[in-house]
Amino acid sequence: MNASPPDLSLGVSADDVPEGTKLLGHVGDDPVLLVRTEGVLHAVGAHCTHYSAPLVDGLVVGQTIRCPWHHAAFDLATGTPSRPPALHALSCWRVEERDGRVRVTGRAAAPSAAVETAVPDGSSNPTSVVILGGGAAGSMAAETLRAEGYDGAVTVVDPEGAAPYDRPNLSKDYLAGTAPETWLPVRDDAFFAEQKITRRLGVEATAIDAAQKTVTLSDGTALPYGALLIATGAAPMPLAVDDPHRRVRYLRSLADAKALIAAADAANTVVIAGASFLGLEVAASLRARGLAVRIVAPDPVPFHRILGPEVGAFIQSLHEQHGVSFHLGTTIAAVHMSHVVLSDGHALPADLVIAAVGATPRVDVARRAGLATQRGIVVDEFLRTSDPDIYAVGDAADWFDGRRGEHLHVEHWVVAQRQGKAAARNILGRREAFDAVPFFWSQHYDVTISYTGAAPRWDTVTVEGSLEAHDCTIRYHERGTVRAIATIGRDAESLAAELDFEQSGTLA
Numbered sequence: 478m479n480a481s482p483p484d485l486s487l488g489v490s491a492d493d494v495p496e497g498t499k500l501l502g503h504v505g506d507d508p509v510l511l512v513r514t515e516g517v518l519h520a521v522g523a524h525c526t527h528y529s530a531p532l533v534d535g536l537v538v539g540q541t542i543r544c545p546w547h548h549a550a551f552d553l554a555t556g557t558p559s560r561p562p563a564l565h566a567l568s569c570w571r572v573e574e575r576d577g578r579v580r581v582t583g584r585a586a587a588p589s590a591a592v593e594t595a596v597p598d599g600s601s602n603p604t605s606v607v608i609l610g611g612g613a614a615g616s617m618a619a620e621t622l623r624a625e626g627y628d629g630a631v632t633v634v635d636p637e638g639a640a641p642y643d644r645p646n647l648s649k650d651y652l653a654g655t656a657p658e659t660w661l662p663v664r665d666d667a668f669f670a671e672q673k674i675t676r677r678l679g680v681e682a683t684a685i686d687a688a689q690k691t692v693t694l695s696d697g698t699a700l701p702y703g704a705l706l707i708a709t710g711a712a713p714m715p716l717a718v719d720d721p722h723r724r725v726r727y728l729r730s731l732a733d734a735k736a737l738i739a740a741a742d743a744a745n746t747v748v749i750a751g752a753s754f755l756g757l758e759v760a761a762s763l764r765a766r767g768l769a770v771r772i773v774a775p776d777p778v779p780f781h782r783i784l785g786p787e788v789g790a791f792i793q794s795l796h797e798q799h800g801v802s803f804h805l806g807t808t809i810a811a812v813h814m815s816h817v818v819l820s821d822g823h824a825l826p827a828d829l830v831i832a833a834v835g836a837t838p839r840v841d842v843a844r845r846a847g848l849a850t851q852r853g854i855v856v857d858e859f860l861r862t863s864d865p866d867i868y869a870v871g872d873a874a875d876w877f878d879g880r881r882g883e884h885l886h887v888e889h890w891v892v893a894q895r896q897g898k899a900a901a902r903n904i905l906g907r908r909e910a911f912d913a914v915p916f917f918w919s920q921h922y923d924v925t926i927s928y929t930g931a932a933p934r935w936d937t938v939t940v941e942g943s944l945e946a947h948d949c950t951i952r953y954h955e956r957g958t959v960r961a962i963a964t965i966g967r968d969a970e971s972l973a974a975e976l977d978f979e980q981s982g983t984l985a
């Protein structure tokens with residue numbers, strides 16, 4: 478029988494809080510977590526400020542705690558998030574240990590925002606910073622500049638009119654109709670005003686003059702910069718298909734999602750091109766709206782190149798159990814008014830056609846400016862491009878991973894935010910190599926896949942545990958080295974693997 482969480486204001490025996498303990502209790506109506514680490518006692522709010530994961534299931538590393546769901550980290554002494562995706566602090570509580578009892582004596586005052594002073598190295602105090610793109614990476618960079626004490630002009634340019642929002646949710650709860658739009662903003666307009674961050678919304682950057690250090694915007698304005706950060710993300714890859722009525726829809730922005738929801742409300746059948754993470758998340762969300770969903774993809778099994786055939790087959794059967802049908806080994810050849818025709822000659826009814834066949838990094842402006850590009854904009858481990866005053870991050874960048882000795886391109890929310898933060902610090906002269914271990918998650922009905930590490934190539938996949946029981950670890954090996962793991966129902970293992978990758982580049 479589970480004991481109910483103790484009232485920490487009444488106190489618990491110190492023997493119940495030995496070194497390494499996480500003890501869940503409460504103070505009044507507030508759930509509070511007691512942690513003893515490296516001999517120091519802390520009491521903090523028990524739920525992550527991102528999506529409310531129970532931190533009692535998290536991992537304590539030094540004086541921080543990491544969240545089990547999406548690997549945010551919090552400083553236990555101050556509650557402040559030390560890495561995204563969480564942006565808001567945990568509540569902090571005063572705790573005392575006396576006469577063999579540990580007692581929480583009340584809420585601690587919120588710490589005043591710690592402002593670090595940049596270490597000048599000659600290029601550390603740009604006259605102004607212009608950021609192209611106000612998504613995950615760009616908005617994180619803007620707020621980090623202020624958090625680091627930078628008081629010069631910060632301008633964010635973005636063609637989207639919305640404040641930064643939770644893009645991953647667009648294919649999940651928001652599309653399914655289980656999350657209202659009010660959940661989506663990551664920061665609101667008042668935040669940017671208070672931080673004195675200027676936003677130029679509804680216009681995009683069209684050219685960079687690296688010699689003159691100016692950016693030209695689509696309204697003709699020339700914006701001078703001291704340092705420039707390119708965080709323009711990626712655009713959906715167009716579906717190569719005969720589509721005379723322009724019926725194919727894509728999902729990248731909030732506007733796309735709203736248009737999709739309106740169209741789904743008037744539809745009974747949908748065909749989705751692409752058995753990608755995005756395509757299958759959209760499938761699950763549109764099933765929740767009651768549409769008949771058909772997936773068309775050239776792959777023999779979904780995700781087989783990324784996650785391996787066993788996981789792919791499991792995810793396919795999970796979707797089939799929820800009524801999704803698959804047409805694999807084929808592609809859409811033509812889109813008509815009420816149906817699509819496949820390359821194998823079959824016709825499928827389609828009130829709605831959605832393409833989720835990959836994304837292309839938005840690098841045009843960078844390329845025209847003469848910056849080195851591969852798939853994305855090439856940056857070194859400090860996220861600096863081939864021009865020393867221009868940085869690039871997130872989905873738009875290929876960054877040099879010093880641990881692996883190669884450039885990586887990943888399109889993950891958490892990585893984009895962390896790179897935005899790291900680039901801002903480097904713009905201010907900190908010269909910190911970006912070495913965070915990549916992490917992403919993908920949600921399909923009640924199954925969440927957490928992926929830690931990066932295995933763009935692998936030669937062996939091993940599955941430990943049971944996919945069907947939603948309790949397993951999948952390891953991706955490259956020439957004997959584990960490069961990444963995916964877990965289902967094993968958050969603790971995902972966190973432990975992240976630490977191993979950080980410390981040794983592979984699993985302990």
Ligand SMILES: Cc1cc2nc3c(=O)[nH]c(=O)nc-3n(C[C@H](O)[C@H](O)[C@H](O)COP(=O)(O)OP(=O)(O)OC[C@H]3O[C@@H](n4cnc5c(N)ncnc54)[C@H](O)[C@@H]3O)c2cc1C
Pocket residue numbers: 609610611612613614615634635636637644645646647648680681682683708709710711728729730755839842870871872873887888889890891893894916917918919920
């Ligand atoms: C529907 C959906 C679901 C996703 N789900 C997940 C998930 O579950 N887990 C996960 O890890 N990742 C997920 N991702 C990926 C994740 O959202 C991206 O990796 C992340 O948003 C990348 O951040 P970014 O800042 O590089 O780009 P973005 O967030 O795309 O921001 C780029 C911004 O740049 C702006 N821009 C473009 N061109 C210009 C220009 N010329 N000038 C100025 N601004 C410009 C754009 O308007 C945009 O606002 C998902 C993506 C989508 C679309």
Ligand code: FES
Pocket residue numbers: 525526527528529530544545546547548549561562563
């Ligand atoms: S719920 Fe904690 S990082 Fe998402």
